[in-house]
């Protein structure tokens with residue numbers, strides 16, 4: 300198999316690298332310290348076409364032959380500089396825009412997709428609740444149909460990226476709580492958190508990492524969702540949610556690879572500079588072994604992600620490949636960040652170097668878009684012949 304990137308993808312990769320180096324890096328230390336989110340950066344990414352690789356031109360996308368591959372390559376390049384700033388690929392395209400493209404009506408697509416692709420609207424997607432994480436089907440938020448076709452929604456979503464800054468996003472809620480099996484009672488909606496009555500949001504101010512990526516709660520108190528906000532058929536929300544996760548999980552895996560690359564680059568540079576016992580520490584076999592492990596895991600993770608993306612670009616499902624890639628890349632990123640901290644010694648423990656940020660951000664990949672255990676459940680399901 301030839302893994303040379305197609306020319307149009309390579310061009311976009313170079314653009315993403317330049318963007319990350321020139322637009323994100325210069326203010327990164329300050330932004331990380333102050334937990335600054337800059338919406339203008341999202342719009343700038345939109346202008347460069349980062350959110351349009353999978354979107355047809357009629358909705359202002361760039362509709363590439365290798366749209367999934369391009370999306371993961373951009374995600375890697377952004378995460379190489381900043382894990383926080385690679386999230387918009389999911390919050391704009393892989394989450395809301397791609398799901399709308401697949402399940403939305405013509406009107407919904409025309410209304411929302413171009414604004415998400417350009418970055419004019421900030422996006423989000425909301426599954427998680429205070430008592431519901433891995434077991435998505437046990438969510439409590441419900442939307443009750445009214446005689447005029449609208450829905451009244453009550454519930455609470457938490458740990459939602461972009462919750463308090465989002466203009467539009469996906470909401471998953473039960474419309475039929477009696478249905479058997481229960482997940483057939485779930486529906487998907489497109490919501491406008493800032494504009495619609497009954498939807499409130501609160502920022503989660505203190506979190507462990509991803510400081511430049513806003514996270515918060517969405518609160519629904521008799522929120523009126525118009526009939527036109529239903530996405531796809533009523534009762535198909537679980538299927539829509541799983542389809543969305545197939546995309547957002549893939550880009551998340553790519554973000555882990557980008558962070559792994561950052562660890563590798565930082566470790567190699569430091570190992571070639573830092574001297575102990577009269578030699579650079581990179582001359583010691585144990586440090587070489589640490590770097591070799593990081594390198595091998597990084598290459599393997601990247602190939603797993605390319606494999607899943609190429610399968611999606613052929614129009615095939617890649618749930619298994621995506622879970623394998625996400626599981627492996629997340630664990631590799633955490634391992635790489637851990638080894639980087641060790642290689643830097645006490646300097647790794649200071650905020651002068653990025654080791655702390657790399658560890659904090661890497662840990663998110665073992666949690667978001669399905670924890671590592673959830674990925675192992677999916678992978679073993681295929682391996683044991685219980686899923687096909």
Ligand SMILES: Cc1cc2nc3c(=O)[nH]c(=O)nc-3n(C[C@H](O)[C@H](O)[C@H](O)COP(=O)(O)OP(=O)(O)OC[C@H]3O[C@@H](n4cnc5c(N)ncnc54)[C@H](O)[C@@H]3O)c2cc1C
Nearest residue numbers: 424425426427431432433458459460666667668669670672
């Ligand atoms: C920074 C950040 C951003 C996020 N952004 C979003 C977002 O935009 N939208 C959104 O909807 N959610 C978001 N989330 C939430 C995230 O998707 C959930 O945290 C994740 O799905 C795990 O759910 P949980 O935290 O409730 O853990 P739980 O499901 O409570 O799991 C706790 C532990 O138990 C394990 N576990 C659970 N069930 C099983 C099982 N059956 N077998 C083995 N082990 C199991 C898990 O692996 C985990 O180790 C975000 C989270 C973070 C940290």
